[in-house]
Amino acid sequence: MTERHIIEPHPDDKRYVRRDKDGQFSDEVDVGKSLAADERQHSGHKKPRNEGDRGD
Numbered sequence: 500m501t502e503r504h505i506i507e508p509h510p511d512d513k514r515y516v517r518r519d520k521d522g523q524f525s526d527e528v529d530v531g532k533s534l535a536a537d538e539r540q541h542s543g544h545k546k547p548r549n550e551g552d553r554g555d
Contacts, residue, residue, distance in 0.1 A: 505530065
């Protein structure tokens with residue numbers, strides 16, 4: 500997979516895009532949709548009981 504770049508074709512319309520080897524857009528996703536999908540994902544790592552948010 501190629502890396503994603505963020506573009507803003509119109510004001511307040513940000514999108515993540517991937518380009519193919521010819522430089523054409525191969526995949527385009529709205530930023531809001533992408534962030535919402537990230538929030539729905541569950542972590543693969545489980546924290547120990549009673550650890551909570553310990554910071555760094």
